[in-house]
Amino acid sequence: MAAPGKTFKIITYGCQMNQRDSEMMADLLQAAGYEPVADLEDAGVIILDTCCVREKAENKVYGKLGQIERFKSANQDLIIAVAGCMVQQPGMAARIRQQAPYVDLLLGTHNLHELPRLLAAVKELHQPQVAVPTEEGPLAEDLPQRRARGARAFVTITYGCNNYCTYCIVPYVRGRERSRRPEAILKEVADLVSQGVIEITLLGQNVNSYGHDLGEATTFAGLLTRVNAVQGLQRLRYITSHPGDFTPALVATISRLDRVCEHVHLPVQAGSNRILELMHRGYTREHYLDLVASLRARIPGISLTTDLIVGFPGETEADFLATLDLVAEVQFDNAFTFMYSPRQGTVAATLPGQLPLAVKKERLQRLMAVQNRISLTKNESMVGQVVEVLVEGPSKTDPARVSGRTRTNKLVIFPGDASLTGRLVNVRVTQAQTWLLKGESSHG
Numbered sequence: 001m002a003a004p005g006k007t008f009k010i011i012t013y014g015c016q017m018n019q020r021d022s023e024m025m026a027d028l029l030q031a032a033g034y035e036p037v038a039d040l041e042d043a044g045v046i047i048l049d050t051c052c053v054r055e056k057a058e059n060k061v062y063g064k065l066g067q068i069e070r071f072k073s074a075n076q077d078l079i080i081a082v083a084g085c086m087v088q089q090p091g092m093a094a095r096i097r098q099q100a101p102y103v104d105l106l107l108g109t110h111n112l113h114e115l116p117r118l119l120a121a122v123k124e125l126h127q128p129q130v131a132v133p134t135e136e137g138p139l140a141e142d143l144p145q146r147r148a149r150g151a152r153a154f155v156t157i158t159y160g161c162n163n164y165c166t167y168c169i170v171p172y173v174r175g176r177e178r179s180r181r182p183e184a185i186l187k188e189v190a191d192l193v194s195q196g197v198i199e200i201t202l203l204g205q206n207v208n209s210y211g212h213d214l215g216e217a218t219t220f221a222g223l224l225t226r227v228n229a230v231q232g233l234q235r236l237r238y239i240t241s242h243p244g245d246f247t248p249a250l251v252a253t254i255s256r257l258d259r260v261c262e263h264v265h266l267p268v269q270a271g272s273n274r275i276l277e278l279m280h281r282g283y284t285r286e287h288y289l290d291l292v293a294s295l296r297a298r299i300p301g302i303s304l305t306t307d308l309i310v311g312f313p314g315e316t317e318a319d320f321l322a323t324l325d326l327v328a329e330v331q332f333d334n335a336f337t338f339m340y341s342p343r344q345g346t347v348a349a350t351l352p353g354q355l356p357l358a359v360k361k362e363r364l365q366r367l368m369a370v371q372n373r374i375s376l377t378k379n380e381s382m383v384g385q386v387v388e389v390l391v392e393g394p395s396k397t398d399p400a401r402v403s404g405r406t407r408t409n410k411l412v413i414f415p416g417d418a419s420l421t422g423r424l425v426n427v428r429v430t431q432a433q434t435w436l437l438k439g440e441s442s443h444g
């Protein structure tokens with residue numbers, strides 16, 4: 001039983017980087033004697049781990065803070081913290097303090113490891129604490145050992161990004177790219193595998209540029225090779241890849257490594273060279289298509305997923321058709337499609353030619369229709385195949401079934417119970433939908 005006030009609940013918004021940050025905060029709190037609780041009502045500390053990449057995520061945070069405020073009137077000792085990249089935006093800490101003065105702690109992306117100390121300061125001094133530096137300090141390593149949360153785990157390899165794509169706020173809130181030392185990453189992977197983890201996903205905004213800041217000898221290909229050799233690891237994934245930094249040498253390395261899964265998430269964002277240049281993506285459509293061809297040639301059966309933005313400032317109908325054409329040519333297994341929305345502080349927000357919402361919506365619908373047809377056709381071609389599925393747990397919609405992912409990252413649902421969680425099961429695909437496959441356990 002935790003001491004009064006020593007319970008916590010973390011609500012996470014945004015990407016896997018944030019999920020991993022939240023896990024890290026949970027580990028730190030548990031090492032400091034706090035216990036996680038399922039319900040907000042039972043928490044002595046509530047942390048919102050925020051995202052500012054999309055405006056919607058930011059609005060959700062304010063909505064949630066409004067709801068949480070009522071717990072504070074019932075429990076004056078409740079500590080409310082807001083952490084993550086929304087807090088790190090210039091001027092945002094002051095804005096949150098103004099809009100939600102009951103928030104006790106504001107914690108930027110570079111200070112998450114200071115959470116226990118800052119919570120203690122809030123309690124002792126009875127004063128709100130703000131830790132949002134503009135300069136990054138050294139990377140925090142040797143934090144309290146975390147416990148594995150099942151058969152899959154995320155391991156961060158780089159923080160920040162150097163690319164400054166014109167629509168993206170990440171470099172401003174997560175800072176310049178910084179790579180963790182390979183020894184620290186390998187130790188974390190080995191610890192997780194010794195606790196039963198069999199699938200590791202290496203995380204970074206641009207994993208392909210891993211090691212640029214550590215000297216020439218340290219590369220992403222080298223890191224993958226070393227992680228691939230960890231005894232007991234079955235599957236190795238990585239997100240996110242940047243097409244501009246995906247070298248032929250890396251393609252060759254990946255094709256040789258047996259644990260590396262046959263899936264690349266390779267955001268293309270647009271199919272028009274003019275728009276790619278305005279986005280400052282650093283590659284052309286031709287480079288992207290060559291890369292896809294070489295991945296498919298070297299890694300048979302590889303699945304490719306992507307991110308696409310429609311309605312970037314100045315996007316003409318011809319530019320948009322170039323995106324549709326690229327989607328049809330590549331035949332992605334799946335795509336995350338977004339309407340461009342301006343983020344304050346980015347270059348794209350100031351570009352001329354911002355498009356009306358109706359145009360963006362209409363283009364998004366057309367793009368989704370094309371991609372959904374492709375996803376369905378690709379999934380239908382898998383009916384009858386036997387695939388290896390790492391079971392993640394009971395299906396959210398049907399407790400008599402379990403769900404998991406193939407090496408190619410396809411979601412599969414099949415009859416089974418919670419005892420299969422964390423196991424690799426061969427499944428025969430019997431039915432295909434746009435977003436998932438259905439199947440039955442196979443002994444073949």
Ligand code: SF4
Pocket residue numbers: 161162163164165168169170171205206242
């Ligand atoms: S690569 Fe571009 S889109 Fe991705 S995080 Fe960096 S700046 Fe943002």
